[in-house]
Amino acid sequence: MEILEQLTFLERGVIAGIIIGFLSPLIGAFLLVRRMTIISEGLSHITLTGITAGIFMSQSAFWLGPVNPLYTGLLFSLAGSLLVEKLRQIYKDFQELAIPIILSTGIGMSAILISLVQSSYTEWYSYLFGSIVTVTLSDLFFIVITGIVTVVILAGFYKELLSISFDQEFAVTSGISVKKINFLFSLLIALVITMSIKVVGILLVGAMVTLPVAASIQFAKSFRQVIFFGILFGEISVIGGIVTSYYLNIATGGMIVVCGVTILVVSIVVQRIIVRLRKTV
């Protein structure tokens, strides 16, 4: 941890970016096969509520002292993912309603809290659209610790997660507790979304989870390859985004997404050309 303290602000941002570029596509691959990619949008918006609540608390309740708003963000995001499950049960025939409900509730509450907190707009923009310059030391600690927790959980329960994602019935009969693993999975999503927010921004976290994996399933022939290509594309877009945003002076999150979209478009086009070539041969 002492090494982390000696880093410059730019190095902190780059390290945070690399960790995020590795973990988001990893979770994204699981979300993809479970057909839940859209949940990342809902949860990222509710994380904003948590962050605004954290900032609001440290402004109005002094006895709490300064809390890093990322922690309250994580709490809200976890609560959100559990609420989504609950709403799915309430609206059995319209399950897809759960995400828009959570998404708009999250943003609605944040809008009110943002107007209550008399903070400068630029601070909010860095949460909304991401900026590597604002990654503080305590943020980096948060990202590293949550990153380690995520990797440990993923490595420990890889087989269970895989089994549930591909064949839930089989998983149940082989004695896996679906409820427990699903909770663990919600925790993983919440962790990854919260750690990405500082660099990529709330409105763009979903992109980091979706775009690299969407590009990688164009080529991949197995689940492992989806993960491998996903991480590769994720890292390329994060590093490419950070470098270009630094030189062109553009919001980091935006450039990362633009890199991700470019990779996606190129891979769709390349895949089409390959298919066409095969047909002519």
Next chain:
Amino acid sequence: MIDVFFQYDFLMYSLYTSLMIGFLAPFLGVFIVVRRLSLMADALSHITLTGIAFSLLLGRHYPLFAALNPVYMGIAFSVTGSIFIERLRNVYKFYKELAIPIILSTGIGIGVVFISLANGFNNDLFNYLFGSVIAINKQDFYVVIIVTIIVTALLILFYKEWFFLSFDEEQAVISGIPRRTLHFLFMIMVALVIGISMQIVGILLVSALMTLPVAAAMRWARGFKQMFFYAILFGEISVLTGLISAFHLDLAPGGTIVMVNVLILLVSITLTKKR
């Protein structure tokens, strides 16, 4: 409390506009929800941001665009976005649900780049994102009236066709209903309603006004027509109380409108749980 809204012109415009969107958004929203397009509304509203950012960027370089209300460019972008979503669904045949998150995040990502290029990270952007009580001027107000009339007329005119398409698509296509044309028309209507609503509610919260009242109405309604009634009722209640409380408490109107909606939804869910 409400008389202040009649003292100033700009407040009166936003009050009337709110009343109209409180009617229009849930009305259209019922069709959106039963056709299972509720996420589509989110995606389209996020692309509207790209259009607005693009218009702001153009406005800095070409005076012609500076005079234009960025909302129009936003509407154009969201119509284009809906076409892209259909195309992406064909690309990802086995993962059709991927299309919406892809378009949603692409829209915001490119929008952010445009905003950065236009140096637009200021108060105006915040009003676009979370809504504003004073965004409507006389000219916008006329546009809102025209859009309301057109969309309502279209909805009533093609009510049977959309009703048919929503509940039994195959049968509808077989009986000769032009599905593609009607779907395209529907998307344009959604884009238009998002465009006029976002000035008061804000881009990030437009879709809430389309889905939340309908979700609450679903708990009460015993038929499709009743669903319209409840949805519009809830929509109007939330818009009115939200706008007035936002003005008096100095909050973002989008936030208060959505939170009133969420309250109605929570009350509806708890009250109807036993049924």
